[in-house]
Amino acid sequence: MSIDAITVSTPIYQLADKPIEQRVADLLSRMTLEEKVAQMVCVWNEKNDKLLDEQACFDPVRAKSRFGHGHGLGQVGRLSDAGSNMGKSFASGRNALQMAELANTIQRWFIENSRLGIPVIFHEECLHGLMAVDATSFPQPIGLAATFDPDLVREVFQVTASETRCRGGHHALAPVVDVARDARWGRVEETFGEDPYLVATMGIAAVLGLQGDRSFQDGRSVIATLKHFAAHGQPESGNNCAPVNVSMRVLREVFLYPFKQAIKHGKALAVMASYNEIDGVPSHANRWLLRDVLRDEWGFEGIVVSDYYAVRELNERPELYGHHLAADGKQAGELAVRAGVNIELPEPDCYKSLIESVDAGLVTEGNIDELVSPLLKQKFQLGLFDNPYVDPEVAQQISGSEEHRTIALRAAHKTITLLKNRNQTVPLDLDKISTIAVIGPNADRILLGGYSGLPRFQSTVLKGIQDHVGTSAQVVYHEGCKITKGGSWFEDTVVPSDVEEDRRSIAEAVEIARKADVIVLAVGGNEQTSREAWMGNHLGDRTSLQLFGMQDALVDALVELGKPIVAFLFNGRPLAIGNLSEKADALFECWYLGQESGRAVADVLFGDANPGGKLPISIPRSVGHVPCFYNYKPSARRGYLFDDATPLYPFGFGLSYTQFEIGQPRLAHSRIAVGESTFVQVDVKNIGKRLGDVVVQMYIRDSVSSVTRPIKELKRFQRVTLEPGENRTINLEITPDSLAFYDIEMNHVVEPGEFKVMVGDSSRDSDLQTTVLKVVE
Template sequence: MKIRITALVLGISLNALAQQAPNKAAIDAKVNKLLAGMTLEEKVGQMTQVTLDAVITTDDKKVTTEPHTISDAKLREAILKYHVGSILNTSGRPYSREEWHTFISTIQNMAAKDRLKIPVIYGIDAIHGMNYTIGGTLFPQEIALAATFNPDLAYKTGEITAYETRASYIPWNFSPVLDLGKSPLWPRIYETFGEDPFVAKTMGAAMINGYQGTNVGDRYRVAACMKHYLGYSYPLSGKDRTPAWIPDRYMREYFLPSFRDAVKAGARTVMINSAEINGVPVHSSKYLLTDVLRKELGFTGIAVTDWQDIKYLHDRHHIAATQKEAVQIAVNAGIDMSMVPYDYTFYTYLIQLVKEGAVPMSRINESVKRILTVKYELDLFEHPVGNTADYPKFGSDEFKQASLQAAREAITLLKNNNQTLPLKKGMKVLVTGPTANTMRSLNGGWSYTWQGEKNDEYAAGKNTILEAIQRKIGKDNVVYEAGSTYDALQNADDAAKAAKNCDAIVLCLGELSYTENPGNIDDLNLPQAQLQLAQDLAKTGKPIILVLAEGRPRIVTDADKLSSATVMTYLSGNEGGDALADVLFGDANPSGKLPITYPRYANALVNYYRKATENGNSDDTHGYNPLYEFGHGLSYTTFSYGGLKISKPTLTDAQALTISVNVKNTGGGEGKEAVLLYISDSYASITPDTKRLRGFSKINLKPGESRLVSFTIKASDLAFVNDQSKLVTEPGEFKIQIGDQVKTFNYTNAAFKNTSTGKL
């Protein structure tokens, strides 16, 4: 199914200012000429990436000195001695645009002194806005964007982030995360677009289009980096960077589609999975890095490692007896650039390996050609540093409003007994809980710093949930008691006493910021202190509005039982507090839907596209029974579905089906509805999923308004990967479900065209 992506129109037209896309043949000619004149050392230098800390000024203890400055001696070593092709990251804190301009200018000026004057490509993790530049616009994290079911918002996020990243003089963004968020335990699930492959590939492609536009070299665009290829998000233990066990068929069915569509969308770079699959570290897998990524998917851009991951082939995975052997394995497997990131060992070892014949020069030339091509495509040779005056919209109110819109559409109303919400603005409200008065629980990790621990410092001008509610209804109508920290009660008695004099309780539970290994947990249950606070407050008899500010679905079943309404904010960004206040008090109508299955129990972690045997039966009380299912989300208005129609009863390879349904706003307020199309294969040679999302469309309806929503389905949209790892569509009956509407149709042909290749 095709979904139209509408470009964001900025106050100044980016299209009007766009630079003309360079000619591919012209770039190839320039790259080949440059490559022919390069020494082995210069080539290997292009494949080397170091972090900013490797060239920044430090004291005797190697601590970055203030103000942060680049060391001339260290930079000379990096560029003039080792010919380093890329630098990344910050040194422990975000920078102003002025600081970034100084850093990037200094680096590129040094590159211009090297023999061939090849510019450095600088990269940054701007994963939900340009989060490493002070004053930048921070959007909801990807899991929240997925909840909007609105690809236009993913596009807008990408376009504005690209603008502000280029305004920081950086042309390469390590985003989007295309990993499938299947495991609630995994600490990076909030960086994903959720558990569904269709949502992940659709929203991911939209964000890439926003980042890159039609010309990645435009002054307002950046090179996207799809990550982390492949299967990184499903470790068996749920702990970050631990082994995964994923059969090839399963990998192709669920994990590969988002990367396939990202390649089709033109993503110019890819970052590789740090972990191992079936005992094979991905950085060593020629099958995944060359056979699948290059030959099957047709990817032509740069494959960059994650942090120190070639070294880890020796240090962690123990498949290489020496660091030198680790370099040999990774480069021969298909790695183009090593995020080393502190030293030049990769450079030294790779030169030795080429001279010894252990790594062919053809493999070096292949990688360097890819790197140089992207640098030319980004227009770095002509414009290595951007023009400050080109970015008047940086941090603008216009961009803030786009972030606010995304946060509003992400917030998901999970429960609303007796129409508890929206609250009346004249009510007196107790705001309590550990996530009520901190920006850490709205932004999460990768916000100003790696772990996001300084959110409250750098986002001090933004509103926490408490501050947003105070602004909405006045401080006199708001009482605040912390009630608990993340894992310990704190003045819970005072909170309970305060509740008795209030009309309602806004109880904010969830998590503080984290990512990667520091975010690993041993228990998915929310800490007992937070659940105890909910129990103490419930004894007051006042209605509880449970607000969940978290990066993954912690088990809150006992607290949810006590609430009159439950609202999921995810990690909704710098404007998330204001967006929540708008929703709680009726100035915005919630329209988010869960992009994940919210589990009821810590040991019952089943995705919605389960197998029939996971459903349970009359003798099994432990079947599929989530607290809230994927796609669940309420509104302050109501919608009815009717008149489901299929253009014909039988689908063939030669002709697509059109599926249409009428959606009507039957309530009293204007609202948005994400219309979700599920299709089920009744019988197949591989046990079919109970249902799979095959399309979605976000619409806005006024009271009483109706709209016909249509989807087009081809045979390939129904395909699955069989036990030969080939994509096939088998004949038989299929069931369509949209809302409460159900119909069946038949597919008559055994397979659609070209399935014999097995290519995705």
């Protein structure tokens, strides 16, 4: 047979040299309604019954009994947790080689046993590294945001993408670009903080890291998913999934901004709708949000995925809640389709009824085609029709490699934020210390935070210090008290520690610490006290921001010894740490540092690394100060009776072991026309004796405007490393986007007038110097 004859007989969608648009159109034209709907559903926990046997190995008999109709399947969720107790732990999860082999087996079966040979997509959780056995675990996003280093964030997510793709994964449910404006909310750790510009910048970097150039030809990139669309980060009362009550202007300028920027500049290919409602309309049924804004206004051409079980919640999710926009699951599916949700995650549920809805004329097949086409397009973009399999040996080599471990350590170093250093207590000098007491409930605990797997390497504070010190000093240890009993992110029930047991333990810790020259105290929260509240029996939001349990009592008891205390905080949300802040000699905010926690802490503690992190979210004095974000309106912080209205530590704040001098900002052009750009120059000098990093931050305020504006807004920043005595001139661009806002008519404009341009190393007024930019018609 001639080549021409083969070409004629081969369907266009199977020809790799044809344009993707033609291949999609050809494939769609050949599909039955049943096959189209099959592309709009996924299996996750159900894979254990429908695809796998009791040993979590692929079972062709089970697969045939469920998918023998040949219609295919859209996605399989999280092969990484196959056999791991319904996603409740990773004790029996698959390592890299096993996961890649399983992915190949399942993929081959669907290609060979669906009528049209359509491959499946495997999606994975990739919040701060692939959530899997032996994958590299990086700092939580709130920690990555503290680096103020988008190049590093891009590198972190490049590693995440490569470790995901080499195992057979294609679609990352990350990054989270919610703006966190309520510290009571348990998901703060998953975000890049409280500032929309910082969140957008880090979100763009994460998307570029995950997706690469979007050609996917190197087999190292995956689809990125922006979460959670929209306004998920300021829920009513700080309760996860609660309604978000904000104005249209705040919605657009704060909560939609990072999504818009990550789509415009990062070219994100997927968006996940959020659980919450805005003005009475849940996101999964919000046609204005998902169609008018996302697609028509922003030109988004990717896919919208549902959050887990969120389509069902448009009706009623048993044992949780329901929005009651729909009378049943069938109607919920119809609402989601009309709103523009392409695929229902994580299990076949409401979308199973779409064929019935089409037959009844409640949804058209054209509606289905519109949503299925982008799903097919992405399978072609990923190259799954032409090269659907991965090399398990490569997966084993890449996952958790030493090269990736080095990046994880660098990210942890850059995350650590020094908040206090009385009398230059740190770094510690081992020549002057014979005994170090390592005390606290977080001192000998693996702390990764939510959505974490089991990395190949893990390190605690105690182990890191012991390894670093060796025989140079004696290291003694005591837990001091507990935060909760157990404490795993996966454990539903949170059991507070026993007060009497803690009192006895504190007394023992004091006796241990009495022998030491210095106390290293590791306190804060754990994966239970701040986490996603996904069910009524699995909560993580709080009404208090105080240190949980008896930790403050531990602090008070240790202070009585009169020894220097160096405190390290590990936590997923800002905590009201006034007592600790007052009494510790040195204080570090670590958030969750990832697999290299102990190594990073030890390097910073003894001066091998110089802390340079900055706070991506303000630390309030108490829960009564919430919200305490820095970019508030002029009337918002008049004061409190018997208390200070300022945060305990402000957004953008962080110290160093060296000192920096930031000069007066100079505008390249102090007068520009509307629509023009300029830049501000500032000289930065390291006037200390150590190599160190400083984050130069530029804030802007419109002095007089048609609607009220925040007192300051971050618009540019740059992290700079300087040698002792080194001076550098930094240029920070001011574009029309830096000055624009939604005016009284809700038009996005730059209004003529004066703008205060403030430059410094934190958002605090005393850390900023000001110049004035005039904008004219």
